[in-house]
Amino acid sequence: xxxxxxxxxxxxxxxxxxxxxxxxxxxxxxxxxxxxxxxxxxxxxxxxxxxxxxxxxxxxxxxxxxxxxxxxxxxxxxxxxxxxxxxxxxxxxxxxxxxxxxxxxxxxxxxxxxxxxxxxxxxxxxxxxxxxxxxxxxxxxxxxxxxxxxxxxxxxxxxxxxxxxxxxxxxxxxxxxxxxxxxxxxxxxxxxxxxxxxxxxxxxxxxxxxxxxxxxxxxxxxxxxxxxxxxxxxxxxxxxxxxxxxxxxxxxxxxxxxxxxxxxxxxxxxxxxxxxxxxxxxxxxxxxxxxxxxxxxxxxxxxxxxxxxxxxxxxxx
Numbered sequence: 001x002x003x004x005x006x007x008x009x010x011x012x013x014x015x016x017x018x019x020x021x022x023x024x025x026x027x028x029x030x031x032x033x034x035x036x037x038x039x040x041x042x043x044x045x046x047x048x049x050x051x052x053x054x055x056x057x058x059x060x061x062x063x064x065x066x067x068x069x070x071x072x073x074x075x076x077x078x079x080x081x082x083x084x085x086x087x088x089x090x091x092x093x094x095x096x097x098x099x100x101x102x103x104x105x106x107x108x109x110x111x112x113x114x115x116x117x118x119x120x121x122x123x124x125x126x127x128x129x130x131x132x133x134x135x136x137x138x139x140x141x142x143x144x145x146x147x148x149x150x151x152x153x154x155x156x157x158x159x160x161x162x163x164x165x166x167x168x169x170x171x172x173x174x175x176x177x178x179x180x181x182x183x184x185x186x187x188x189x190x191x192x193x194x195x196x197x198x199x200x201x202x203x204x205x206x207x208x209x210x211x212x213x214x215x216x217x218x219x220x221x222x223x224x225x226x227x228x229x230x231x232x233x234x235x236x237x238x239x240x241x242x243x244x245x246x247x248x249x250x251x252x253x254x255x256x257x258x259x260x261x262x263x264x265x266x267x268x269x270x271x272x273x274x275x276x277x278x279x280x281x282x283x284x285x286x287x288x289x290x291x292x293x294x295x296x297x298x299x300x301x302x303x304x305x306x307x308x309x310x311x312x313x314x315x316x317x
Contacts, residue, residue, distance in 0.1 A: 007212070010258075014286035017297035022258075022288050039106045039215075039226065040135060052107045059294065060112040067120025071112065077148035080130040082111055084119040094157040095315045098149060098189075099128040100177075102168030102196075102290055104215055105142060105227035106134050110293040114167050117292075121308035124163075124315065127153075131173070138229025139238060146177045151186070159187035160316040165252075165307070167290045168214075168261065169227075171197025175268065178248050179240040188249045191314035193307055195254040196290050198264035199241035199271060202233045205263025214260050214289055241268060245275035252280050252310040254303060256287035282306055 007026050010019045038044040064071065072083045097118060103109030108130065115126040131145040146164075153162050166174040171194045178192060198205075204219045215223050221233075228238070236243025251272060255265035262283070269281045284291070284299055292303040 007258075011286050015298045018287060018291065018295055018299055021295045021297070025288070039104075045106070045135075049107050052103070052109055056110070056113060056294075059296070060116065062296070063113060063116040063120075067116050069116050069119050071116075076127065076129075077152045079145045079148050081149065082115070082128045082130065084112065084115040084126040084128060086120050086123050089123050089125070093124070095124045095161045096153055096157060096163075097122070097124050097126045097311060097315075098146075098153060098162065098164045099126055100131065100142075100146060100164070100166035100170035100173040101128060102166065102170050102293060103133075104223050105169045105173075108133075110167060110170075110290070113293045114165075114170070117304045118165075118308055118311065121304065122312050124311060134229070135226035139227055139231045142173055142227070143176050143180055143237075146173055147180055147184075150177065150181065150189070154187065158316070160190045162189040163191045163193070163311045163315050164189050165193025165195065165311075166197070167195040167293050168197060171195050171265075172199070172201075175199050175240045176237065179237050179243055179245075182244075182247060183237060188247065190316060191249050191311060192251045193254070193310065194251055194265070194268060195292070195307070196256075196259050196261045196265055197268065198261055199268040200239045200264070201228065202239060203264075203267075205261065205267070207262045208260055211258060211260045211262075220261060220264060241271040245272055245277060248272065248275070248277045250278040250280075250314055252282070252307065254282045254284075254292070254307070256284040256289070256291060258286060259289045261289060280310065 038048050068087050069084055099115045101108050101111040111128040115128040119126040129149050132141040164174055201221050201224050204221055208219050231238045234242050253269050255262045272279045287299050292300045
C-alpha cells in the first residue's frame with residue numbers, strides 16, 4: 001500500500017482471514033511498494049508487470065478450480081482478451097459480461113481474479129479485456145480498446161444481454177466507456193459495476209489524507225499522470241462526472257472503509273444519483289482497497305456474491 005501515515009490495527013469486526021492478509025501491510029511487509037519511477041522505466045516496468053502476474057498465479061489457479069471455470073486467450077476486434085466461462089454452461093446463452101482489470105492503468109492486477117468468481121457464480125461468460133496500458137499507451141487508448149470490444153459484443157447480442165464492470169482503474173475505465181457509449185449514440189449495456197473507482201481525476205479524495213497511497217507516495221489523481229497524457233482532466237469523456245450522466249444503466253458501486261478510493265467512489269455515487277441513475281452503493285467494514293480481487297476471506301465471498309446477484313438480476317437472455 002506504500003508509505004503513509006501510521007495506521008491503527010484492523011478492527012475485530014474484520015474476519016481473521018482478512019486480518020491475516022492485511023495486518024502485515026501495517027508493518028510495511030507484504031507486496032513490495034510500486035513507485036512511479038519503477039513504472040516509468042521500461043526495464044523495471046516489465047519486471048513489475050511480470051512480478052504482479054507471478055504473484056497472482058496461485059490465486060488465479062485456486063479460484064479457477066474452486067469456481068469451476070476455464071480460461072482461454074483470444075482477440076476481439078484486434079484487442080487481446082481472456083475468455084472466462086464456467087464449465088458446462090450453455091453455449092447458446094447470449095449473455096456476456098465484459099471486465100476491465102485494475103492496476104493503475106499500468107499493470108494487470110486482476111484480469112482473472114476479478115473475472116473467475118463472477119463467471120463461476122453467474123454462469124455468464126466473461127470477456128476480460130487486456131487493454132493497452134500507460135505509459136506506453138496513454139488515454140484514450142484503453143477506452144478505444146474497451147469500446148472496440150463492446151461494439152463487437154453488440155454485433156452478436158442485444159445490449160440488454162451485456163454487462164460491463166471493473167475494479168479500481170477498471171472501474172474508472174467502465175465509467176469512461178459509458179460516457180463514450182453515450183457520446184457515440186450506442187445502446188447502453190444492461191448494467192455496470194463500478195468497484196472502487198473515480199469519476200473525477202482533478203481532485204484528491206478526503207480519505208487519501210489518512211490512508212497510505214496505493215502506489216508509492218502519490219494520490220489517486222497523481223497516479224493517473226501517465227494515463228492522462230495530454231488529456232484535459234475536466235473533459236467529460238475523461239472525468240465523466242463533469243458531464244451529463246443521465247441515461248446510464250443501473251450501476252452497482254462497491255468500496256470499503258480502508259479503501260484509498262472510498263471518497264472517490266462516494267462522490268461518483270452522489271453524481272450518478274443526482275443524474276437519476278439507478279445506483280446501489282455497498283461499503284464494506286474495515287477492508288483494504290479492492291479486497292474482493294486479492295483476498296480470500298468471508299468479506300470477499302459476500303462482495304463477490306453481491307456482484308454476481310446484481311448482474312444476474314439485470315442481464316436478459
